[in-house]
Amino acid sequence: DIVMTQSPDSLAVSLGERATINCRSSQSVLYSSNNKNYLAWYQQKPGQPPKLFIYWASTRESGVPDRFSGSGSGTDFTLTISSLQAEDVAVYYCQQYYPTPLITFGQGTRLEIK
Amino acid sequence: QVQLVQSGAEVKKPGSSVKVSCKASGGTFSSYTISWVRQAPGQGLEWMARIIPILDMANYAQRFQGRVTITADKSTSTAYMELSSLRSDDTAVYYCARETSSSAFDIWGQGTMVTVSS
Numbered sequence: 001d002i003v004m005t006q007s008p009d010s011l012a013v014s015l016g017e018r019a020t021i022n023c024r025s026s027q028s029v030l031y032s033s034n035n036k037n038y039l040a041w042y043q044q045k046p047g048q049p050p051k052l053f054i055y056w057a058s059t060r061e062s063g064v065p066d067r068f069s070g071s072g073s074g075t076d077f078t079l080t081i082s083s084l085q086a087e088d089v090a091v092y093y094c095q096q097y098y099p100t101p102l103i104t105f106g107q108g109t110r111l112e113i114k
Numbered sequence: 115q116v117q118l119v120q121s122g123a124e125v126k127k128p129g130s131s132v133k134v135s136c137k138a139s140g141g142t143f144s145s146y147t148i149s150w151v152r153q154a155p156g157q158g159l160e161w162m163a164r165i166i167p168i169l170d171m172a173n174y175a176q177r178f179q180g181r182v183t184i185t186a187d188k189s190t191s192t193a194y195m196e197l198s199s200l201r202s203d204d205t206a207v208y209y210c211a212r213e214t215s216s217s218a219f220d221i222w223g224q225g226t227m228v229t230v231s232s
Binding site: 001036038040042044049050051052055056059061093095097102103104105106107108 | 149158159160161164173175176209211213214216217218219220222223224225
């Protein structure tokens with residue numbers, strides 16, 4: 001199985017500051033036939049299901065604020081929040097979905113306000 | 115607006131089985147891929163299996179092979195996840211989720227809490 005490792009496990013950032021979460025895959029998730037990285041990011045708040053924020057490593061889901069961005073390719077990926085807002089406090093997960101049929105998630109990063 | 119609505123919470127004895135349903139509304143169910151993801155209390159997300167109803171094809175995570183069965187009833191737009199030989203560490207919230215053409219999960223059910231306790 002592909003192992004996804006996020007860093008850090010938890011992060012405290014001041015309001016308005018930048019937050020950066022990293023995700024490393026044990027194997028490349030870049031699909032050569034379409035040159036797409038099969039990597040997604042989710043936000044999860046307590047008592048709620050996860051919400052898709054980023055897919056194809058850098059494409060924002062409809063309705064996601066543009067302060068959220070995804071980058072990276074191959075095995076190393078980053079989720080960046082350019083200016084942290086109070087409502088961004090949550091746990092964030094990365095997920096790989098290649099090669100199918102196996103899907104794995106990172107262990108999660110807890111984001112808090114400093 | 116596509117929605118996935120799951121069945122209610124369950125309390126089961128060790129060694130028994132549980133079957134959780136996930137009913138889709140507002141879209142074309144048979145064209146979806148539906149996955150099941152679980153989350154133990156205070157823990158992360160774990161993918162279990164997926165089904166493509168239009169193909170009647172299912173895939174399973176290796177660690178659940180032989181213990182989980184997922185099915186779909188196209189006539190009622192409902193997917194099912196049955197987990198057998200339950201153990202205490204199967205206590206978790208079980209989610210169904212729709213897999214998009216880009217293979218990320220864009221729509222999630224509300225979750226079903228399954229508690230395994232003697």
